[in-house]
Amino acid sequence: MKDVLIRRPLSAPLLYGGGLLMVLAALPHTWNLAPSISAAFALFVALRFVFWPQSNKSAPGWLMLLLLAISIGLVLYQADFTEGRQFGVTLLVLMAGMKLLEMKTRRDLYVLVFLGYFVLVTLFLFYQSPALTGYVLAISTGFTALLMGNNLAADKPPAGLLLRKALMMMLGSVPVTILLFVLFPRLDAPLWSLNLGSGAGTTGMSDSIRMGSISDLSQSREVAFRVRFSNIIPPPSQRYWRGMVLWHNDGRNWTRGRAHLPKTTFRAAAAVVEYEVTMETTNQPWLFPLDHVLAPGSGMLMNSDGEMGLAQPVKRRFTWKGRSAPVVEGERLSSREWQLGLQLPDNISRRTQQLASALRRQGHTDEGVVQAALRYFNQQPFVYTLQPPLLGEQPVDQFLFETRKGFCEHYATSFVTLMRLADIPARVVVGYQGGQLNPLGGHLVVRQSDAHAWAEVWLEGKGWSRVDPTAAVAPERIEHPIAAQDYADGSPIRFDLGQAGGLLSDMLSNMRWLRDNLQLKWHYWVVGFNSQRQQNLLQKLGLSSLNGYRLGLSAALGAIALAGLMFFFLSFWPGRADHDPLGKYYRRFRHKLRKGGLKVSPATGPEDLARLAMLAFPKKAGDIRDIIQLYIRLRYGPDTQTKAVGRFRSLVRGFRL
Amino acid sequence: MKTWLSQLLRVVHAGDRSEAVITGRKIYILPTRYGMVFGVLLLTLLIASINYANNPAFILTFLLTGAFIQTIFYTWRNLLGLHLRWRHADSVCAGETSHFHFQLFDPGGRAHYSIQMGFPGQESMMVDCSDQQYKQVALAMTAERRGRLHPGRLTLESRFPLGLLRAWCYLDIPAEAIIWPRPMEGALTQTRTANNSSLDGDRGTGTDDFVGYRGYHPGDSLAQVSWKALAAEKGLLVKQFGGDRVDQLWLDFSILEEPDTERRLGILTHAVLKLSTQPVHYGLRLGDLEIQPDNNERHRRDCLTALALYGEAE
Numbered sequence: 001m002k003d004v005l006i007r008r009p010l011s012a013p014l015l016y017g018g019g020l021l022m023v024l025a026a027l028p029h030t031w032n033l034a035p036s037i038s039a040a041f042a043l044f045v046a047l048r049f050v051f052w053p054q055s056n057k058s059a060p061g062w063l064m065l066l067l068l069a070i071s072i073g074l075v076l077y078q079a080d081f082t083e084g085r086q087f088g089v090t091l092l093v094l095m096a097g098m099k100l101l102e103m104k105t106r107r108d109l110y111v112l113v114f115l116g117y118f119v120l121v122t123l124f125l126f127y128q129s130p131a132l133t134g135y136v137l138a139i140s141t142g143f144t145a146l147l148m149g150n151n152l153a154a155d156k157p158p159a160g161l162l163l164r165k166a167l168m169m170m171l172g173s174v175p176v177t178i179l180l181f182v183l184f185p186r187l188d189a190p191l192w193s194l195n196l197g198s199g200a201g202t203t204g205m206s207d208s209i210r211m212g213s214i215s216d217l218s219q220s221r222e223v224a225f226r227v228r229f230s231n232i233i234p235p236p237s238q239r240y241w242r243g244m245v246l247w248h249n250d251g252r253n254w255t256r257g258r259a260h261l262p263k264t265t266f267r268a269a270a271a272v273v274e275y276e277v278t279m280e281t282t283n284q285p286w287l288f289p290l291d292h293v294l295a296p297g298s299g300m301l302m303n304s305d306g307e308m309g310l311a312q313p314v315k316r317r318f319t320w321k322g323r324s325a326p327v328v329e330g331e332r333l334s335s336r337e338w339q340l341g342l343q344l345p346d347n348i349s350r351r352t353q354q355l356a357s358a359l360r361r362q363g364h365t366d367e368g369v370v371q372a373a374l375r376y377f378n379q380q381p382f383v384y385t386l387q388p389p390l391l392g393e394q395p396v397d398q399f400l401f402e403t404r405k406g407f408c409e410h411y412a413t414s415f416v417t418l419m420r421l422a423d424i425p426a427r428v429v430v431g432y433q434g435g436q437l438n439p440l441g442g443h444l445v446v447r448q449s450d451a452h453a454w455a456e457v458w459l460e461g462k463g464w465s466r467v468d469p470t471a472a473v474a475p476e477r478i479e480h481p482i483a484a485q486d487y488a489d490g491s492p493i494r495f496d497l498g499q500a501g502g503l504l505s506d507m508l509s510n511m512r513w514l515r516d517n518l519q520l521k522w523h524y525w526v527v528g529f530n531s532q533r534q535q536n537l538l539q540k541l542g543l544s545s546l547n548g549y550r551l552g553l554s555a556a557l558g559a560i561a562l563a564g565l566m567f568f569f570l571s572f573w574p575g576r577a578d579h580d581p582l583g584k585y586y587r588r589f590r591h592k593l594r595k596g597g598l599k600v601s602p603a604t605g606p607e608d609l610a611r612l613a614m615l616a617f618p619k620k621a622g623d624i625r626d627i628i629q630l631y632i633r634l635r636y637g638p639d640t641q642t643k644a645v646g647r648f649r650s651l652v653r654g655f656r657l
Numbered sequence: 658m659k660t661w662l663s664q665l666l667r668v669v670h671a672g673d674r675s676e677a678v679i680t681g682r683k684i685y686i687l688p689t690r691y692g693m694v695f696g697v698l699l700l701t702l703l704i705a706s707i708n709y710a711n712n713p714a715f716i717l718t719f720l721l722t723g724a725f726i727q728t729i730f731y732t733w734r735n736l737l738g739l740h741l742r743w744r745h746a747d748s749v750c751a752g753e754t755s756h757f758h759f760q761l762f763d764p765g766g767r768a769h770y771s772i773q774m775g776f777p778g779q780e781s782m783m784v785d786c787s788d789q790q791y792k793q794v795a796l797a798m799t800a801e802r803r804g805r806l807h808p809g810r811l812t813l814e815s816r817f818p819l820g821l822l823r824a825w826c827y828l829d830i831p832a833e834a835i836i837w838p839r840p841m842e843g844a845l846t847q848t849r850t851a852n853n854s855s856l857d858g859d860r861g862t863g864t865d866d867f868v869g870y871r872g873y874h875p876g877d878s879l880a881q882v883s884w885k886a887l888a889a890e891k892g893l894l895v896k897q898f899g900g901d902r903v904d905q906l907w908l909d910f911s912i913l914e915e916p917d918t919e920r921r922l923g924i925l926t927h928a929v930l931k932l933s934t935q936p937v938h939y940g941l942r943l944g945d946l947e948i949q950p951d952n953n954e955r956h957r958r959d960c961l962t963a964l965a966l967y968g969e970a971e
Contacts, residue, residue, distance in 0.1 A: 121706075152785075170724065
């Protein structure tokens with residue numbers, strides 16, 4: 001048979017429900033999309049509900065064509081084709097807006113709901129927090145309820161009932177979701193490489209810096225590693241976690257100079273700190289010891305730069321022990337290192353050279369030059385920001401004299417360039433700086449947002465010395481973690497100064513740690529659940545034999561088994577127990593009359609009951625008549641309406657003798 | 658071949674009291690167009706989740722997959738346990754629309770939503786069957802010819818809750834409507850009007866003299882209902898006439914001049930419909946059948962049924 005509902009015009013609740021849900025679904029995208037795209041979507045929605053508020057009339061064809069042309073133009077104008085997800089979401093949101101504008105039958109609502117599911121899933125490309133996941137699940141439940149309403153003949157669907165049914169359905173999906181989530185095979189590499197916008201990569205470590213290209217260093221709260229100290233906990237200003245040493249600069253990029261890691265050791269010149277680091281997966285071989293590490297552990301490699309790593313990339317959580325001292329001695333500068341430490345690119349501008357000469361003149365010794373450069377950074381209006389403006393062909397020049405807005409990498413690389421121009425061997429070091437002590441666990445948590453870059457200069461008699469130009473601009477960065485907040489373009493960073501407070505702020509900070517804990521767990525079990533953790537979990541469950549295709553097979557079989565269970569459960573489930581609400585309230589009414597002193601036999605019919613009751617309680621005659629009349633209408637009348645039963649219930653409830 | 662195939666088809670057969678119960682194994686279920694689109698959507702979401710290694714996206718994909726699996730059962734269960742009772746069909750003349758009356762209910766008290774019912778090639782109807790309710794359904798069907806109208810195999814289907822799947826089942830229900838011949842104007846030649854006197858005295862059933870009122874009984878001719886009394890809110894009364902003399906008319910198939918059988922039947926039908934509103938007694942001679950003159954609702958139906966079924970094997 002033909003579906004009789006599909007051609008029906010939309011009813012107002014369906015249209016407005018669909019519109020509301022779609023707006024809610026697209027709302028978080030506002031922060032990802034170009035303002036003009038968001039504005040276009042808002043315009044489409046406004047057009048629909050201002051000019052065509054009737055559910056069964058929609059925008060005329062010529063307008064749709066016009067808007068389609070405008071949309072395509074907008075997409076082509078705005079789109080950054082190198083950024084796959086942005087492009088896709090832009091298209092999707094515009095399509096959803098246009099669908100909203102042109103929908104008028106129930107068929108259109110199917111399309112809208114499917115688009116809605118799509119918009120919801122694309123949110124996860126940008127956000128993966130537990131809160132957003134909850135939001136997405138709530139909206140998708142709404143969409144499911146809407147789809148149910150679309151399949152009811154009534155024009156005014158019972159929203160409460162539908163939402164309850166949709167929620168039941170979503171909850172019913174939980175077992176199969178957990179099963180599939182655990183068992184579904186995870187790939188370590190993507191099926192095909194889509195540009196995920198790696199230009200906007202998270203704050204993490206790479207073994208090269210492209211100055212000015214990482215213009216959108218986002219705030220990744222992901223944990224990089226955790227450190228448990230055995231004897232002394234170094235103060236925040238000493239918590240430099242040394243990663244790679246970058247020697248070579250081609251004008252834009254800073255890269256490492258050496259390819260291999262021969263084994264070296266250093267001699268401590270101060271108290272030795274012992275610690276244990278638990279690293280998260282990085283898929284890179286680098287380790288980040290406390291500056292400056294003394295010797296590599298077993299299975300690890302270290303070169304004379306102090307870079308430490310493994311032979312293979314870190315593919316799983318990995319714990320190693322380290323020993324470090326704040327100062328080491330006995331370093332020597334080879335002629336090759338002298339050469340590398342003074343290497344300069346071609347695109348050095350005149351004013352940069354002049355600045356370096358001026359610094360050279362100000363400081364008499366090399367140390368004096370370093371201090372002069374730091375003073376320069378400190379006194380000129382430099383701003384520390386995570387959202388610096390993009391830099392062009394001469395990044396150092398542009399940064400030093402024009403934009404003056406940047407984060408650690410900008411300061412470190414331009415500082416090193418200045419030092420080299422002043423004939424002081426210098427190099428860039430990338431790693432992490434800081435870390436927060438977890439008061440519950442007592443360990444230090446170093447996050448990706450703690451990623452940092454600083455400089456090392458060769459000072460005669462002192463060896464390679466750490467200089468952090470960022471500290472000259474923003475000393476708070478070294479002492480405190482960056483407060484997790486949203487950063488507007490070019491706005492200065494605010495720091496979590498951790499001021500001591502009263503009971504309330506203590507509670508708040510405890511809540512923050514609890515939330516942090518939850519986020520860690522969420523991250524560990526949901527967002528970061530990869531093939532490695534899958535295998536670990538399966539091992540714990542005693543299912544370690546499941547791998548490869550067997551995993552996929554067991555996921556499918558498990559889902560089928562669950563479906564079978566549900567089938568069994570549903571076919572024997574009797575449905576709602578309360579079959580006769582009308583009878584229940586009628587019995588309650590009789591009970592009330594009996595308690596009031598009316599003597600009636602159980603066989604008395606409703607009409608006789610009304611007569612007797614009205615005689616017995618003449619003051620309540622009107623109420624009694626109303627109740628009985630409604631009962632007769634509902635019980636013996638042509639059709640029962642759930643609403644009317646609700647009225648009967650309230651009448652009986654309100655009845656007092 | 659065709660009969661062998663049709664044996665494979667699962668059909669619900671009506672049991673006692675013309676009541677059909679839909680059981681699980683009689684229900685067919687397949688995805689609709691939108692179900693297939695939804696399947697493609699799920700596949701796309703899955704591939705996207707795999708490619709971006711995005712675990713929250715996996716969660717949404719798997720939740721929607723679970724919802725889809727559940728929809729299979731919910732759609733199936735929306736038909737399961739429905740009882741359909743065949744009541745009766747309206748008798749009408751050929752060319753008019755007859756209604757087949759059914760009762761839809763679930764003694765288990767489960768609510769069923771958006772049940773679509775229809776006979777092959779006919780407009781279908783959509784009904785909800787809420788809990789504890791006998792839902793009356795009347796399916797319309799245009800009657801083309803006189804005789805027994807068999808509407809064919811009834812189909813019940815449902816797409817509730819999500820419209821992604823269509824569950825349906827076939828019901829064989831002994832539904833039939835008696836369709837009277839299409840009434841036609843025509844000369845009733847040689848219809849003898851006889852004022853036959855009764856030999857047994859006045860029994861008060863004539864059409865001569867008004868003698869008084871009595872209460873209405875089902876089957877009384879509408880021609881004798883006292884509309885005036887009804888209008889005066891005295892209830893439904895029937896005028897009684899005394900005397901035993903009444904015009905008696907015989908409608909005789911064999912003496913009509915019209916050569917065509919169907920036309921003859923049409924003329925007789927027209928006559929019955931007309932005479933039943935007049936104070937006359939009419940009888941019908943139709944082949945071997947002879948219905949004695951009378952005038953009431955039951956008599957009228959008997960005559961029309963006889964005309965409808967003329968020439969048909971019982």
